[in-house]
Each structure stands twice: as C-alpha cells, then as structure tokens.
Amino acid sequence: MDAYREYIEAQAKIFKALGHPTRLLMVDALRTGEKCVCELQTIAGADMSTVSKHLSILREAGVVSSEKRGTNIYYSISLCCLDSFLACSSAMLQSRILQQYSMIQSNQKD
Amino acid sequence: MDAYREYIEAQAKIFKALGHPTRLLMVDALRTGEKCVCELQTIAGADMSTVSKHLSILREAGVVSSEKRGTNIYYSISLCCLDSFLACSSAMLQSRILQQYSMIQSNQKD
DNA sequence: TCTTTATTTGGCAAATAAGCCAAATAAAGA
DNA sequence: TCTTTATTTGGCTTATTTGCCAAATAAAGA
Numbered sequence: 198m199d200a201y202r203e204y205i206e207a208q209a210k211i212f213k214a215l216g217h218p219t220r221l222l223m224v225d226a227l228r229t230g231e232k233c234v235c236e237l238q239t240i241a242g243a244d245m246s247t248v249s250k251h252l253s254i255l256r257e258a259g260v261v262s263s264e265k266r267g268t269n270i271y272y273s274i275s276l277c278c279l280d281s282f283l284a285c286s287s288a289m290l291q292s293r294i295l296q297q298y299s300m301i302q303s304n305q306k307d
Numbered sequence: 308m309d310a311y312r313e314y315i316e317a318q319a320k321i322f323k324a325l326g327h328p329t330r331l332l333m334v335d336a337l338r339t340g341e342k343c344v345c346e347l348q349t350i351a352g353a354d355m356s357t358v359s360k361h362l363s364i365l366r367e368a369g370v371v372s373s374e375k376r377g378t379n380i381y382y383s384i385s386l387c388c389l390d391s392f393l394a395c396s397s398a399m400l401q402s403r404i405l406q407q408y409s410m411i412q413s414n415q416k417d
Numbered sequence: 418t419c420t421t422t423a424t425t426t427g428g429c430a431a432a433t434a435a436g437c438c439a440a441a442t443a444a445a446g447a
Numbered sequence: 448t449c450t451t452t453a454t455t456t457g458g459c460t461t462a463t464t465t466g467c468c469a470a471a472t473a474a475a476g477a
Contacts, residue, residue, distance in 0.1 A: 208397065212325035216436095218319045219318075246438080246456080250435085277395070290369075343424095379424085421477095428468090429467090431467105
C-alpha cells in the first residue's frame with residue numbers, strides 16, 4: 198500500500214503543477230509549439246525569475262521538458278495527454294455554464 | 308482576453324483540486340462508486356473536518372457532487388473524463404519509471 | 418422534545434507556495 | 448579575456464493552504 202501512496206503522490210504532483218493559472222497559461226501557449234523562457238515571460242507577464250520557477254515545477258512534474266539550443270532554453274510539452282486533459286476539462290466547464298444558464302432561464306431571473 | 312484568463316483560472320481550479328494527495332486518494336476511491344463521508348474518512352485517514360473541507364474543494368471545482376440520502380451524504384464523481392485523466396497520467400508515470408530504469412541499466416550503476 | 422449521529426463551519430497555528438529582488442551561472446560574441 | 452544576454456538560484460516577505468479542535472447544524476430515532 199505504500200507504493201500506492203507514492204503513486205498517488207506522483208500523480209497529484211502532475212495535477213498540482215497544472216493547477217496554477219500562470220503555469221496553465223504557459224502550458225496552453227506551449228501547445229502551439231516550443232517556446233523560449235523569454236517568450237513565456239511575455240505571455241505570463243511575470244518576473245523572469247518567477248517564470249523560471251514555475252517552469253521548473255512543471256518540468257519536475259513531467260509536464261514539460263527543456264532543451265538548450267543556441268542562446269536560449271526551449272520548453273515544450275512532454276505530457277502526451279495534455280490535449281485531451283484540456284479538451285475534457287474545457288468541455289466540462291462549458292456544460293456547467295450551459296447548466297447554470299438553463300437554471301437561470303427556468304427561474305425567470307433574467 | 309479577459310474571458311480567456313477567467314477560463315484558464317476555472318480550468319486551473321479543477322487541476323488544483325486534484326493536486327493534493329488526500330483529495331486524489333478519495334477521488335480514486337470514488338471511482339468504484341459513491342461513498343459517504345465517513346467511508347472516505349476511513350480511506351483518507353484524516354480528521355472528519357479535514358475530509359469535509361477537502362470534499363468541498365472538490366465539489367466547488369466540479370470534480371465530485373454530493374447527495375443526501377437517509378442519514379448520510381454520498382459523494383460521487385461528476386467530472387466525466389476523470390478516468391481518462393488518471394489513465395493518462397498513470398501511463399506517463401509508468402513510462403518515466405521505465406525510462407529511469409533503462410538509464411540506470413545503461414550506466415551499470417546497479 | 419431530547420439525544421444521537423453525520424456532516425459542516427469557524428478559527429487558529431503551522432506548513433507550504435508565490436513573487437520579487439539581487440546575485441550566480443553559463444555560454445556566445447567582441 | 449571581457450561583455451553581454453538568457454536563465455536559474457538564493458533569500459526573504461507575504462499570501463495561501465493544511466489540519467486540527469471545538470462548536471454549529473440538521474435530520475433521525477427514542
């Protein structure tokens with residue numbers, strides 16, 4: 198049962214890494230292809246050191262990987278199922294909004 | 308662009324809810340079917356109030372939903388794609404372990 | 418109505434995470 | 448070699464989260 202605990206913790210680490218707006222924003226941007234830290238800084242709109250720390254959290258969780266090329270370090274997505282993750286959670290959010298909307302409708306509150 | 312920010316934040320909230328060992332453990336247990344809070348307490352091995360607070364985080368993120376029946380409140384999974392989430396992240400963890408293992412092998416460190 | 422049982426809430430202390438500045442590193446170019 | 452540029456690390460403060468206790472709630476049963 199201890200192996201199970203470790204496994205749960207590793208899995209939680211992945212979700213936790215994705216569970217921060219700035220990190221998710223950067224990961225979402227990486228879906229169109231790799232980007233260097235400076236590009237990600239512009240996208241995130243945060244201090245370079247903050248961005249760097251967020252990226253290392255994502256890297257340690259296995260969500261992204263980095264490669265140095267020339268002067269820059271390029272980050273890209275390494276969690277293969279990320280697209281389906283995001284598609285799924287996005288569908289869920291959308292259906293929730295529709296549900297709320299229909300509740301408002303049936304209550305005639307608008 | 309502000310709607311996008313909101314959207315990212317809502318999505319991050321889902322991941323954040325799953326990003327805690329105790330919460331993920333409970334969610335994983337719920338995959339076999341609904342459970343009352345007291346059952347989840349036994350599984351989590353934490354104080355009842357702690358469990359209750361974790362459950363409300365999961366509920367607010369839309370991961371689980373609750374229904375009162377008789378004396379108890381039963382929680383069940385409402386995030387439809389949870390199974391594929393977990394299957395995917397688990398496959399990813401497994402491949403990472405295999406990768407590390409083959410690295411150890413090729414370095415003859417064991 | 419009074420208890421009991423199941424669950425949530427309030428409040429607080431301890432642990433953890435975030436974000437910024439300054440300093441370190443590392444590699445490329447002059 | 449000395450600068451410059453890109454990125455990471457250390458350190459510190461502030462904000463957030465966690466987890467427990469005690470108290471509140473709510474509904475069922477005696």
